[in-house]
Amino acid sequence: MASDQPRMPPQGLVRAVELVRNGLAVAYRKLGPGQLAVMELLAAGWLTQAIHAAAELGIADALADGPRSGAELAQAVGADEDALHRLLRLLIGHGIFKRRRDGRYALTPMAKALQRDTDVSLRDAALFFGSPIHRDNWSHLVDAVRTGKPVGEALHGMSFFEHARTDRTLGTLFDNAMTSIGSLGLAPLLAAYDFGRFETLVDVGGGEGTMLAEILCRAPRSKGVLFELPEVAESAAGRLAELGLAERCTVERGSFFDEVPQGGDAYILKHILHDWPEDDAGRILATVRAAMKPGARLLVIELVVPENARPHPGKIIDLEMLVNTGGRERTTDEYRKFLARFGFRLTRVVPTVSPDNILEAEPA
Incomplete structure (x- = not known):
């Protein structure tokens, strides 16, 4: 776990690059026949399956110690050499893996994201x-x-x-x-917001405590409470103890539909509300509101859907929620109204260089 906060690119630069990228994509689609552009989008699902195959085969791990020939790599991952070449040819065209002049395959920064043991791995995703x-x-x-x-x-x-x-x-x-996905946006969150101004942070539904542990490492004067289901809390407690945080971070067990720990100065809901249908998400907010003392803050960490026609990850994840969980992504105005229904006033929205935003709210 890193204790030094990594440097993030300026948010203005990131947004400018996004605008240029989206503008070029729109221009490219307009230059050719519409049918061709749609066909390329239809084929995007096949690319997802190719990435999945590379993760399943463990190709990135097989290249961790250095480049390998096609025959060596095929033997290492248990694949047909010709079929493996065809898979890698597709992925190489998208920046995932590369083929050197000597014909050997090697990792790229994107390919490293598919390794098991790396700082931010997307293999499980x-x-x-x-x-x-x-x-x-x-x-x-x-x-x-x-x-x-x-x-x-x-x-x-x-x-x-x-x-x-x-x-x-x-x-x-x-x-x-x-x-895996939670680790992806962690550094941008820590760079954009001063969590250390709170004495006690309660991470509601915080998994195994990865985010809370990082916050506490960067905020030595703060204490933490991780609140999770019993089956998750047990392993989380062991992990926090291994990191030397047992004295500064307690683990409490329960369901956020029933009650959450009282006395926190800040309550964190990271990627929680979007998972649940409207009524269930409201029940979560109600239990948190009931536990909060005067002056406490609610920190909702979610994708915020922009009110424009440009591509945005939130628009894709919104359909993921529709299909699988019944939850939804929201715009800033939708969050403002939703929070108000359960006794909160949205005070500010803190953007990050990742798609995540931090919505800070206080009891109304």
Whole structure:
């Protein structure tokens, strides 16, 4: 775990690059036949499956010690050499892996994201998003659009989270993917917001405590409370102890639908509200509001959907929520109104260089 806060590029520069990239993409699509542009978008799903295959085969790990020839790599990952070459040819065209002049394959910065043991690994995310069950759920997007409801009840007789609890293969795959994705946006959050101004931070539904641990490492005067379900809390407590944070961070067990620990100066909900249907998300806000003392702050960390026509990750994840959980992404105005319904006043929205924003609210 890093104790020094990494340097982030200026947010203005990041936004400018995004505008240029989106502008070039729009111009490219307008230059050619519309059918060709649509065909390229349709093929994007195949690229997802190619990335999943590379993660499943462990290609990035096989190249961790240096470049390998096609024959060496095929033997290392247990693949057909010609088929592996065809897979890598596609990925290389998108910056994932490279082929040197001597014909050997090697890692790129993007390929390193598919390694198991790296600071920010997306291997588990690739395994989840390319998995058969995830593909199957998305194949029923039209049903979710027609009904406005997630597809789990019709396909599996239970909600996504119930399915993940009963099918531990799915549950482990999902949990690992969320940990993987959570690490991706951690540095930008820590660079954009001063969490150290709070004496006690309560991370509600904070998984194994990765974010809270990073905050405490950078804020030596702060204390933390990790609140999680019993089955998650046990492993989280051990991990926090290994990091030397047992004296500054306690782990409490329970459900955020019932109650959350009292007495915190700040309550963090990171990627929680978007997971749940409106009524359930409201119940979470109500239990947090009931636990907050005067002057405490609520920190909602979520993607915020911009009110423009440009591409944005939140617009994609919003459909992921529709299909799988019944949750949703929201605009700033939608969050303001939603928070107000449960006794909060949105005071500011702190952007980061990642798609995540920090919505700071206070009891109304």
